[in-house]
Amino acid sequence: MQKDIFLAGSGLTRFGEWWDKSLRDLMSEAIEAALASSKLNARDIDLVVVANMLSEATNNQAHIAALASSLLPHHPPALRVEAACGSGALAIHTACAFLESGRAKTVLVLGVEKMTDASSDAISEALMGAADSELDAPSGLTFPGIFGLIAKRYMYEFGLTREQLSIVSSVHHKNATENAFAQFRHELSPEAVTASPFVSDPLRLLDCSPISDGAAACILSTTHTSGMRLAASQIASDTLSITERPTIVSFPATRMAMSQALREADIERKDIRVLETHDCFSIAAVINMEDLGFAKKGEGITIYEDLFAGRTPLFVNMGGGLKACGHPVAATGIKQLIDIGKSLKRTSARYGLAHNFGGAGATCGIHILENTNV
Amino acid sequence: MSYSAPIVHRAQKREQEKQLPGIVMSFTTLAHPPARFGRRPRQIGLIELQNGRRVLGSLISDEPFIGQQVRPRMRLSHVTEEGLRVYEVAYEATVTVEIPQKFSRYILAFTGPSGVGKSTITTMLAHACSDYAAKVPILTTRAPKPGDDGEYLYTTETEFERMQKAGSIVAVTRIPSSTENRQYGYRSTDIEAIWNKGKIPLVVTEMGLLQGLARHYGRRSVLSFGLLPPGRSKRARLSQLLHRLRARGRETEDNIHDRLKNAERDLAFFGERKDLFDHIVVNEDASSLVVSLKKKVPGLSGASV
Numbered sequence: 001m002q003k004d005i006f007l008a009g010s011g012l013t014r015f016g017e018w019w020d021k022s023l024r025d026l027m028s029e030a031i032e033a034a035l036a037s038s039k040l041n042a043r044d045i046d047l048v049v050v051a052n053m054l055s056e057a058t059n060n061q062a063h064i065a066a067l068a069s070s071l072l073p074h075h076p077p078a079l080r081v082e083a084a085c086g087s088g089a090l091a092i093h094t095a096c097a098f099l100e101s102g103r104a105k106t107v108l109v110l111g112v113e114k115m116t117d118a119s120s121d122a123i124s125e126a127l128m129g130a131a132d133s134e135l136d137a138p139s140g141l142t143f144p145g146i147f148g149l150i151a152k153r154y155m156y157e158f159g160l161t162r163e164q165l166s167i168v169s170s171v172h173h174k175n176a177t178e179n180a181f182a183q184f185r186h187e188l189s190p191e192a193v194t195a196s197p198f199v200s201d202p203l204r205l206l207d208c209s210p211i212s213d214g215a216a217a218c219i220l221s222t223t224h225t226s227g228m229r230l231a232a233s234q235i236a237s238d239t240l241s242i243t244e245r246p247t248i249v250s251f252p253a254t255r256m257a258m259s260q261a262l263r264e265a266d267i268e269r270k271d272i273r274v275l276e277t278h279d280c281f282s283i284a285a286v287i288n289m290e291d292l293g294f295a296k297k298g299e300g301i302t303i304y305e306d307l308f309a310g311r312t313p314l315f316v317n318m319g320g321g322l323k324a325c326g327h328p329v330a331a332t333g334i335k336q337l338i339d340i341g342k343s344l345k346r347t348s349a350r351y352g353l354a355h356n357f358g359g360a361g362a363t364c365g366i367h368i369l370e371n372t373n374v
Numbered sequence: 375m376s377y378s379a380p381i382v383h384r385a386q387k388r389e390q391e392k393q394l395p396g397i398v399m400s401f402t403t404l405a406h407p408p409a410r411f412g413r414r415p416r417q418i419g420l421i422e423l424q425n426g427r428r429v430l431g432s433l434i435s436d437e438p439f440i441g442q443q444v445r446p447r448m449r450l451s452h453v454t455e456e457g458l459r460v461y462e463v464a465y466e467a468t469v470t471v472e473i474p475q476k477f478s479r480y481i482l483a484f485t486g487p488s489g490v491g492k493s494t495i496t497t498m499l500a501h502a503c504s505d506y507a508a509k510v511p512i513l514t515t516r517a518p519k520p521g522d523d524g525e526y527l528y529t530t531e532t533e534f535e536r537m538q539k540a541g542s543i544v545a546v547t548r549i550p551s552s553t554e555n556r557q558y559g560y561r562s563t564d565i566e567a568i569w570n571k572g573k574i575p576l577v578v579t580e581m582g583l584l585q586g587l588a589r590h591y592g593r594r595s596v597l598s599f600g601l602l603p604p605g606r607s608k609r610a611r612l613s614q615l616l617h618r619l620r621a622r623g624r625e626t627e628d629n630i631h632d633r634l635k636n637a638e639r640d641l642a643f644f645g646e647r648k649d650l651f652d653h654i655v656v657n658e659d660a661s662s663l664v665v666s667l668k669k670k671v672p673g674l675s676g677a678s679v
Contacts, residue, residue, distance in 0.1 A: 121409045128408070138385045138462070139418050139430035140404070140411045140451075148402030149420050156400070156440045201403040243420065243428040248400065 001264065002100040007228035007369065008221040009038025010338040015214035015326030016183040017116045023059050027112050028071050030215035030331075038219050040106065045219065047104040048078035051091035051111040051330035057126035058118040068110055076108075084130030085280060086358025087111065088216070088333020089235065089365020095220050096233040105223045111335070112215040113328035123211055127329075130359040132241035144208055146242060146360050147281040148200030154249045154283060155202060158298035162202060164305070166193035168282035169206050169323050171307045176320025181335075183212050183326030190308075193282075207282040212326035216334035228341045231265035231351065232368040240362045251361030254291035258355075261366040267351055269293050272368070274343045274352035275314060276336035279321040284357075292355060318343045332356060337367055344371040382460055389448075392431060392463040396423040398442040401433050410452050419444070421465050435467035443468045479569060479595055481587060482507065482671060485579045485650075486601030487637030489615040489622070491657045492578045493525060495601065498664045500576050507574040510564050513543065516556035521624035525578070527561075534559070545579075545586025549636065558583065562590075574671075580636075581643045584650055593650070597671060600644050600654040608641060 011033025013026050021029070035042055050068045055061040069078035083090040088111040095107040115123055124142050131137060131146060141149075154160055173188035188206060196206040220230070236256035242248050262269060269292075277292065279285035289300035294314065306312035319325045319339040322332060333356035340352035350371050357364040399420045407416035419433035421444060432451070435442060444465035451462035482499075484492045500509045511527045515534050518526070529537075534557050537543050543559040560577060568575040579587065588596050603618070605611040615637050619630045644654060653670055657663050 120406075124406075125408055133381075134385065134388065136430055138389075139432060140407045140416050141418050141430055142404060142406075142408060145402050145404045145418055148404070149400040149418070152402055153400035153420075153440065198403070198405050200405070203402075243430060248420070 001096070001230060001232065003102075003222050004225075005096055005099050005220050005222055005230040006224065006226045007218060007230065007337070007341050008106070008224040008226050009034045009040060009219035010341060011035070011037055011217045012181045012335060012338060013213075013215045014181045014183075015212045015328055015331075015335075018213040019116070021114075021213065023055060023061055023064070023112060023114045024067060024071070026114060026213060026215040027068055027110060027217075030110060030112070030217035031068075031071055031108065034108070034217040034219050038224070040219060040221075040224055042072050043074050044106050044221075044224070045072060045076050045108045047095070047098055047107045048072070048076055049091045049095045049098075049107060049109050050078060050080045051082070051087035051109070051334065052080060052113060053082055053084050053087050053130070053329045054113060054115060054123075054126050057129070058123065059114050064112075068112075072108075082330070083363040083365075084358035085278070085327070085329050085332060086235075086356050086363040086365050087330035088336065089354070089356035089367065090358075090363065091330075091334065092218075092220070092337060092367055093233050093235050093365055096230065099220060099222050106219060106221040108217060108219055109334055110215065110217045111328075111331035111333060113330050114213050115211045115328060116213050120211070130362075132243075135241040135243050142200070144200040144203055144281065147283055148203045149242070150248050150287070150360065151202050151207075151281070151283040154287065157249055160286065160301055162194055163190065164301045165202075165207065165282050165286070166190035167301070167304045167308045168279065168285050169193045171304055172279060172285075172317055172321040172323040172325075175318050176324030179319045179325060182320045182324055183210060184320070184324045188324075203281060203283065209280050209322035209327035212328040214326060214328035214331050214335075216331040216338060218334055218338055227371060227373040228344065229370045229372050230367060231267070231370040232261040232366065234260040234264060234367075235363065235365045236260070238362050238364075240359065242360050248360075250287060250297070251291050251357065251364065253361050253364035254288060254355065254357065254366075255293075257364045257366040258292050261353070261368050265351070265368045265370070267368070272351045272353045273313060273315060273349040274318070274340055274347060275316045276319075276339055276352075276354045277317060277321070278332070278355055278357045279317060279323055280327060282323070285317075285321070288355060292353075315343055315347055315349070318346075333365060337369065340367075340369045344369060348374055350374040379456065379458055382454065382458055386461060389461065389463045392423070392429045393446045393448070394423040394425060395443065395445045395468075396421040396429075396465070398433065398435075398438060398440055398444060398465075399428065400440060401438045410454070412452065419465055432462060432464040433467075434464050438467065479591070481565065481575050481577060481591065481596045483577045483579050483584055483587060483596050483598045484601055485581065485584050485598065485640075486657075487603070487615055487640040488633040489618040489637065490601045490603050491618070491660055492601055493523075494660050495657065495663060495667070496576045496578050497523075498660060499667065502664060503668070505573075507576050508568045508571070510560055510568065510575045510577045512578065513537075513559045513561055514556060519624065521622070531557070537561070544590040545583045547580060547582030547586070549580070560587070581640060581647070588650060598651045598653075599667065599670075600651040602641075602644070602654060602656045604656055604658045608638070611641060612637060
């Protein structure tokens with residue numbers, strides 16, 4: 001990083017199904033919480049970066065950056081970024097570019113999604129916009145379908161069993177029981193995951209992250225310091241369509257962003273003890289462990305088996321991940337950074353990493369947060 | 375999100391490029407496909423085409439597996455709200471005929487016009503591969519003739535009809551002739567007895583019997599050979615048959631006339647019902663044909679002639 005950028009404040013709405021809250025309500029709630037958690041005045045914010053994927057499709061609302069700006073008294077300049085489920089990380093990365101260049105000193109990064117107003121058919125169709133509309137969508141594929149293909153192939157190549165895979169959601173649900181902002185705060189047994197209905201063979205309902213409403217806001221600043229400093233901000237891209245990749249059981253964008261982030265933070269992988277990873281589907285969490293380098297190829301599940309048995313020093317998806325905390329698409333990447341901050345405080349670990357991707361890993365963003373009090 | 379006519383048309387154009395065979399890299403079944411594809415679960419495959427390109431498409435296969443060979447098939451996918459008919463390339467698993475190791479449920483059939491040499495060929499095969507194959511006797515209502523060499527079981531018309539009604543005859547044909555009206559058929563007990571010995575039943579058929587066998591046991595249970603007399607034209611082939619029938623010396627001229635008439639029909643049948651034959655071979659010289667047949671029949675290639 002060319003400048004020291006600090007996490008000066010953060011705020012979340014609880015993720016879930018909020019019939020009575022609009023896009024505007026969700027954004028307001030997160031912004032107020034972020035400001036309240038900081039020592040800043042709203043007028044200190046000199047730029048707003050909004051992450052959102054679906055507001056046109058589900059809320060008839062474009063121009064959402066101006067909507068966010070209008071929620072602040074001085075209407076600072078605002079812009080919107082989009083990289084499907086990776087929008088949150090992209091927004092943080094964009095904010096870093098403004099902060100590093102000196103164009104802004106304090107940036108409000110806001111991720112919001114209001115998904116439950118639309119029918120599940122409409123949402124499913126809109127989410128498929130994160131894949132290639134000409135190469136992938138005409139076949140009738142949906143996102144659970146894409147990850148179903150990935151899971152089937154992964155099981156074929158590495159012999160992962162259905163029972164093993166069910167551990168992933170179970171670990172995430174257990175973590176969410178303590179998280180006041182999580183959509184699902186109940187425990188879930190691996191057997192219940194295995195017994196849930198098929199969505200896209202071999203994936204079952206409880207392998208999939210839910211449809212959620214929610215907003216996450218964080219304030220990044222070069223002038224207002226805090227104990228949490230951004231040590232790295234990297235994004236990487238891959239082909240949009242899975243048909244154009246040599247393999248579907250690994251996401252090269254994750255590997256690239258990870259190696260660049262470690263280099264930027266000038267740390268080693270073993271220095272990271274706190275981890276938020278993008279578990280849009282259980283199989284993604286398994287693959288991510290390998291792509292991030294915490295497990296060898298084909299052995300990602302061992303991390304989850306260790307987490308399940310409580311025999312690892314790693315803290316993974318402490319807030320419940322996408323599965324249990326909820327997945328309001330563009331808010332997720334920002335929520336991850338906020339959760340890393342909380343986990344670092346709680347565990348007194350020094351480095352935490354947030355891994356967020358869009359589509360089937362076509363955009364990947366990685367942020368490393370340093371707890372400077374350690 | 376909407377799929378307007380131009381988008382559909384461009385997508386259709388791209389579908390043409392997907393018309394290649396390939397192999398299944400992965401597959402999934404969507405319990406709830408997008409509404410426009412209907413409410414039924416949809417099986418989708420990631421296919422690697424022959425040219426190395428990968429595509430996604432609907433997969434038609436009862437038991438899909440990674441590495442399965444598939445062929446493209448253009449079919450109607452759905453009709454849009456505007457009434458636009460959208461076609462797609464679906465991938466269909468190529469039929470892999472599983473050859474059972476013990477040949478337990480499997481029939482080797484030879485079909486061809488009278489005089490083409492069916493009996494000679496099957497007798498030679500049965501003799502050469504007696505450990506692997508055995509001839510199935512033909513049940514007939516016709517009277518025994520001097521030239522018969524044990525291939526027929528004789529019965530009366532009444533008995534034949536009784537067995538047919540009881541369902542113990544699996545394939546029946548009535549061969550019309552100006553001199554007599556006779557029936558031929560196979561008994562399931564004869565075929566099953568050969569299977570139980572672990573051998574392949576060899577049958578000499580004509581079109582009626584072949585269709586009967588395929589109907590009763592399933593087309594895939596019959597490895598079917600069509601035998602043609604040598605000759606380039608129909609006329610040359612028929613004259614070959616005439617020559618052979620006369621040389622056999624078993625038949626009267628009237629019978630030969632009937633047989634030639636039937637033979638003409640049989641030859642046409644080869645063209646009309648290609649689906650009933652796995653191989654069509656020309657019988658120029660019986661012993662070299664037997665050698666080449668053995669190569670075409672899995673499990674017989676080890677047998678010595």
